[in-house]
Amino acid sequence: MTTNFSADFARMTVGDLLRRWPQTVRVFLDYKMNCPACPIAPFMTVEEAAGEYGIDAALLKRDIARAVAGAECVQ
Amino acid sequence: MHRRAELIRPVGLFDGLDEQALHAVADAAREQPVSKGEKLFEQGDEATHGYAVGWGQIRLDQVTPDGQNVVLRHMGPGDMIGVVAVLRRIPFPATPVALEDGMVLSWSAGRLSDLMERYPAIAQNAIRVVGGRVEELQRRLQEVATQRVEQRIASALLRLANQAGRRTEDGIEIPFALSRQDLAEMTATTLHTVSRTLSAWDQEGIVDSRRSSHLVIRRPHRLVEISGQA
Numbered sequence A: 001m002t003t004n005f006s007a008d009f010a011r012m013t014v015g016d017l018l019r020r021w022p023q024t025v026r027v028f029l030d031y032k033m034n035c036p037a038c039p040i041a042p043f044m045t046v047e048e049a050a051g052e053y054g055i056d057a058a059l060l061k062r063d064i065a066r067a068v069a070g071a072e073c074v075q
Numbered sequence B: 001m002h003r004r005a006e007l008i009r010p011v012g013l014f015d016g017l018d019e020q021a022l023h024a025v026a027d028a029a030r031e032q033p034v035s036k037g038e039k040l041f042e043q044g045d046e047a048t049h050g051y052a053v054g055w056g057q058i059r060l061d062q063v064t065p066d067g068q069n070v071v072l073r074h075m076g077p078g079d080m081i082g083v084v085a086v087l088r089r090i091p092f093p094a095t096p097v098a099l100e101d102g103m104v105l106s107w108s109a110g111r112l113s114d115l116m117e118r119y120p121a122i123a124q125n126a127i128r129v130v131g132g133r134v135e136e137l138q139r140r141l142q143e144v145a146t147q148r149v150e151q152r153i154a155s156a157l158l159r160l161a162n163q164a165g166r167r168t169e170d171g172i173e174i175p176f177a178l179s180r181q182d183l184a185e186m187t188a189t190t191l192h193t194v195s196r197t198l199s200a201w202d203q204e205g206i207v208d209s210r211r212s213s214h215l216v217i218r219r220p221h222r223l224v225e226i227s228g229q230a
Helices: A002-011 A014-020 A022-030 A046-053 A057-074 B002-008 B019-028 B083-088 B109-118 B120-146 B149-164 B180-186 B191-203 B220-227
Strands: B030-034 B049-055 B058-063 B069-075 B095-098 B102-108 B166-168 B171-173
Touching: A002 A046, A002 A057, A014 A022, A014 A046, A022 A057, A046 A057, A046 B220, B002 B019, B002 B049, B002 B102, B019 B109, B049 B083, B049 B109, B069 B180, B083 B109, B083 B120, B102 B109, B109 B120, B149 B180, B149 B191, B149 B220, B180 B191
Parallel strands: none
Antiparallel strands: B030 B102, B049 B102, B058 B069, B058 B095, B166 B171
């Protein structure tokens, strides 16, 4: 389940991700990424954003998946 | 006549006037149709009349001593034009250009001072309206003074991308013709500075402003960094 999420995140824009799962804002901030306040978030994929900040995309996607899965479990 | 009173009701200068006063003001006004592209008066002309926009949009242009055009502001229904110059007895400091067909109301300088004497509320309103304009200019001046010009151009492009951009293979496309002059006027800088900045960004691969009339932001994150938002 988590791996499917990760694959989806690779193609999703950061803007869509943040809108759909607002709890992922925390993940970006923990990585010191400014995506939640960024005017071009609707145009960048998670992998592109990770690349711009020099962050390991696999780690970022794992943590995003955890944040999303955590929220789905609660619901 | 009644219609004219309705037109001046939203004009800030005439706030708080009772019906009788509003009708006296309307009675003293002259209606003047304006067509698209028409100039109400020219910068430097003697301020013989004050105006209020009845309907239509008007752009206020100012030419600097070295010949650059600056867009001061856009005016719509209820906005006053040239009244400050009339009150201060100085030449009009800018040129209003109609962006569409419309109608303005005008009062001669003599009529305006008569009205102010009869209705002191008008003079108080004038202070408030002028104060509001000063605040607006202070905000813009602060932006101009505190942000480097590259930051302002980057911010303007990012704002446009966010509002209207389209993701393409090459980057984010601004899907309409945006001239360097437009950008210069949006960011309070010169055409020369915008050209120099965009050329540098073209060379660095940050934008592509040459291939078509639609600018493409090729490295959006770099632009965010330049704007100081990253």
